[in-house]
Amino acid sequence: xxxxxxxxxxxxxxxxxxxWKVTPRNRLREAIATLLFFQMLTWLFSIFLTYFGLYxxxxxxxxxxxxxxxxxxxxxxxxxxxxxxxxxxxxxHYFRRLLHYLFWVGMILxxxxxxxxxSNMVNSDIESIIRSFFNFIIELWLCRQxxxxxxxxxxxxxxxxxxx
Numbered sequence: 112x113x114x115x116x117x118x119x120x121x122x123x124x125x126x127x128x129x130x131w132k133v134t135p136r137n138r139l140r141e142a143i144a145t146l147l148f149f150q151m152l153t154w155l156f157s158i159f160l161t162y163f164g165l166y167x168x169x170x171x172x173x174x175x176x177x178x179x180x181x182x183x184x185x186x187x188x189x190x191x192x193x194x195x196x197x198x199x200x201x202x203x204h205y206f207r208r209l210l211h212y213l214f215w216v217g218m219i220l221x222x223x224x225x226x227x228x229x230s231n232m233v234n235s236d237i238e239s240i241i242r243s244f245f246n247f248i249i250e251l252w253l254c255r256q257x258x259x260x261x262x263x264x265x266x267x268x269x270x271x272x273x274x275x
Contacts, residue, residue, distance in 0.1 A: 115232055118232060122186060123186060126186055127186075133197070135197075141196065144261055145196045148254050148257050148258065149189040150189050153185070153188050153189070166242075180233065188219060195215040195255075199211060216248055219243070220244060224240070
């Protein structure tokens with residue numbers, strides 16, 4: 112078994128445990144909605160990039176099922192999206208929110224470079240990093256818009272009131 116499988120196993124153990132510890136109970140629905148929506152976004156963007164030959168991950172867990180890196184698209188990137196969403200400065204000035212976006216995109220890209228250095232899970236060349244920068248800015252913005260709309264919806268407010 113090569114090191115990529117060990118790194119994948121470690122990610123699948125550590126990242127859910129971190130999410131379990133840092134997600135407040137009263138924001139669990141928001142975290143789950145962020146996870147599912149961001150997984151959908153990364154799947155769509157990855158399929159699109161793969162179709163046009165712009166994305167070819169060197170390591171895939173399910174070689175015959177899909178041409179995308181399942182662990183990165185369904186665990187690692189959504190993990191950072193949840194942390195982005197939970198720590199978003201809602202009432203801050205525009206510049207502070209922009210810095211928040213840049214910080215979390217930088218965290219995602221740093222994780223990509225680190226995983227590219229220690230394993231063969233992602234391509235960490237400059238072209239894929241630049242493409243990923245713009246990709247994640249768009250994905251995080253779309254996810255933020257959706258979650259803001261979802262959490263401000265009157266039906267959600269009624270559900271919250273009925274739980275208490």
